[in-house]
Amino acid sequence: MACIKSAARSALVAFAPDAPYLAAGTMAGAVDLSFSSSATLEIFKLDFQSDAHELPVAGACPSVDRFNRLSWGKPPGSASEDYALGLVAGGLGDGSIGVWNPLKLISSEDQGGAFVAKLENHVGPVRGLEFSSLSSNLLASGADEGELCIWDLAKPSEPSHFPSLRVHMSLNTFETRKNEEEEEDKEEERRKRKKKGDEEEEEEEEEKEVVEKEERRHTSGGCTVNSEQRAARGDG
Template sequence: MACIKSAPRSALAAFAPDAPYIAAGTVAGAVDLSFSSSANLEIFKLDFQSDSQELPVVGACPSSDRFNRLSWGKPKSGSTEYSLGLIAGGLVDGTISVWNPANLIGSEGNEDAFVVRLEKHTGPVRGLEFNPHEPKLLASGADKGEICIWDLENPTEPKLFPSLKVL
């Protein structure tokens, strides 16, 4: 089967839940063709009208570390500030970075795209998923059986439910 569109990156991907975009985060443990050690979050437009094989980049910003997991959560109903939801990246250093894709797409500067850094895990983030029924909830998992549930109702002031530990 032939590839319809591509983005030649060593990256993890997450589809936007309600828009024609896909996010890509530089994957941990891989070397790209240029042997770069940088880490980036990029957003591509899913443009199936164009004859070009490559997806166009519509937003990009650097990341503090490479990604183990990437998840794109649905927008809260009626939210104008987070109209495209939130993108969360589980990083190698055990942190989770959260971005506002609406501020990243089409902007020259990307300072406003970064929302918050979540710090609780003692090892690399191995699992990360927004709750499809309650988009304000983000679950994360890491080494040593750590599981966290984050409440991102107010993304700039996240709340952490009491930590869980899987034995």
């Protein structure tokens, strides 16, 4: 298969939703020929008009850590024109999420303001990262500890963090299990009452049988005595 364009990088990539750009972040755990431990976020321009084989770099900036996930979202609904190209989010190995403004990253005049926010809530490396296709201001992230976080980037520099879904799930699981245990206890109590009732009924039946036997014995004994008395008197 013929290669149209390329960029020799050990990186994770994300395409811009509505523009001819490609983001690439140095992949965590990867080793290149230079054995460098640095991390970089780069924006490549998807220029298919030129004859150059290498994709041109439109902008780049260093990152505090390497990337496990990379996602490029559409501009948040209430964001200004400063975020016309949306936001690039990177899930890093230290458990944080970096958020960049690609428009400023490709601008030679304001690359220093490209970094927007650092989102911190996860303990382990961020393994999952995705912008919502319905609400572009929402970003979901997941990490090694199993938590799923939802971030509201309507104000990119002041993101809101919804409570971890793992906590809610744990509470729901606890409540569900508690309700199940209560139902089990009630069912066990019903079984005990039924068993006790059955035992009492059996005891009553046994007592009734004993009484009936005793009555039959007395009746039979009375008949025998009367027969003997008549025989002694010579009655027929």
